[in-house]
Amino acid sequence: MGRAPCCDKANVKKGPWSPEEDAKLKEYIDKYGTGGNWIALPQKAGLKRCGKSCRLRWLNYLRPNIKHGEFTENEDRVICGLFANIGSRWSIIAAQLPGRTDNDIKNYWNTKLKKKLMAAAAPVLQAQENFVGPPQNYQIKDNLLMFGSEASCSSSDGSSNNLINHGNGEREYEYGGNYGEVQMGGLQQSFLYNGNIDGNQRFMISNGDGDVNGNWIQKQNGEIKKI
DNA sequence: AACTCCCCCAACCGCAACCTG
DNA sequence: CCAGGTTGCGGTTGGGGGAGT
Numbered sequence: 001m002g003r004a005p006c007c008d009k010a011n012v013k014k015g016p017w018s019p020e021e022d023a024k025l026k027e028y029i030d031k032y033g034t035g036g037n038w039i040a041l042p043q044k045a046g047l048k049r050c051g052k053s054c055r056l057r058w059l060n061y062l063r064p065n066i067k068h069g070e071f072t073e074n075e076d077r078v079i080c081g082l083f084a085n086i087g088s089r090w091s092i093i094a095a096q097l098p099g100r101t102d103n104d105i106k107n108y109w110n111t112k113l114k115k116k117l118m119a120a121a122a123p124v125l126q127a128q129e130n131f132v133g134p135p136q137n138y139q140i141k142d143n144l145l146m147f148g149s150e151a152s153c154s155s156s157d158g159s160s161n162n163l164i165n166h167g168n169g170e171r172e173y174e175y176g177g178n179y180g181e182v183q184m185g186g187l188q189q190s191f192l193y194n195g196n197i198d199g200n201q202r203f204m205i206s207n208g209d210g211d212v213n214g215n216w217i218q219k220q221n222g223e224i225k226k227i
Numbered sequence: 228a229a230c231t232c233c234c235c236c237a238a239c240c241g242c243a244a245c246c247t248g
Numbered sequence: 249c250c251a252g253g254t255t256g257c258g259g260t261t262g263g264g265g266g267a268g269t
Contacts, residue, residue, distance in 0.1 A: 016237070016263090039254065055255080056238065091257060106258070107236050 013048045017057055021047060025054055026062050034058075060101045067099030071108055079105060079113060 013021075028045035035041060038051035047054065060066070071079075075097055082093045088109075090102035097105065 014239075037254080050239090052240090052255085053238075059256095060237075088258070102257075103237080110259095111235055 011048065012042075012050045012053070014050075014053070017061075021049065022057070022062060025057060029058060029062075056103075060103045065099050066101065068104075071100075071113075075100070076113060076116075079109060080117065083109065 017025075024045055024047055028041070032044075034055075035044075038055040040051070041047075042049045042051055042054050045054075049057075078096055079093055082089075082096060086092060088106070090106045090109075094100050094102040094105050
C-alpha cells in the first residue's frame with residue numbers, strides 16, 4: 001500500500017486561484033484562523049482545494065504584510081551572503097527578510113540573482129577557462145588539484161588550505177586558493193577558486209571576510225552547478 | 228498581424244521532519 | 249516506541265505574457 005494522499009485528487013481544483021477563492025480563504029482565516037489544520041480547512045471554508053494548496057496560497061500571497069516587487073540592494077546582499085554560507089535554505093533566508101517568502105526568494109535567486117552573480121563571476125570563470133595545465137608546483141589534496149596560491153584569504157576550518165608537495169617528501173599546508181573579487185551592485189563579492197584533478201574547474205563564493213564556508217560551484221558539461 | 232522564443236513566477240509535487248494518540 | 253497524519257521545505261513545472269522576428 002502506498003502513501004495515503006493528502007486529499008481527494010479527483011475532487012480538488014488545481015491551477016491559478018480566482019479572486020473569489022482568494023476572498024473565501026482570506027475571509028475564513030481572518031474569522032477563524034487556520035485552526036492548526038490545513039487539511040480540514042478547505043472544506044470548512046467551502047473551497048474545492050487541497051489543504052496544501054490553501055496553505056501555500058495564504059503564506060505566499062494572501063497573508064498580511066507580504067512584500068511584492070523589486071528586491072533592494074540590501075536584500076540582494078543578505079540573500080547572497082546567506083546563500084554563500086548556508087546554501088539554498090530558503091526558509092531561513094526568508095526569515096531574515098521581513099515580508100519576503102521563501103518561494104519569492106527562491107524564484108528571485110533562480111531567475112535573476114544567480115545570473116547577476118554569474119555575470120559578475122565571468123572574469124573568474126574566464127581565467128579558469130584559460131588555465132592550460134598544472135603549473136610547476138601544483139598540489140593535490142582530496143582529489144583536488146590546487147594550484148598557484150595568490151591567496152590573501154583564509155579559512156577558519158582549514159578547508160581551503162592548499163597542500164604543497166615539495167616532491168622531496170616534504171609537505172606544507174598553505175592558506176587560500178586563487179582569489180578574486182568583483183563588485184556587484186555595490187556588493188564586494190569575493191571568490192575562491194581552483195581546478196580539480198579531472199580538469200574541471202570550480203569556484204566558491206566567499207563572504208566579505210574571505211571565509212569560505214560556502215558551496216563550491218563547478219562548470220559541468222558547460223553548465224554551472226552547485227556541488 | 229502572426230508566430231516563435233524565452234523569461235518569470237505561481238503553483239504543484241515529493242519527501243523529510245514533526246506531531247499526536 | 250511506533251504508526252499514521254500533518255506540516256514545512258526545496259526542487260521543478262508549466263502557463264501567461266512580453267520581446268523579437
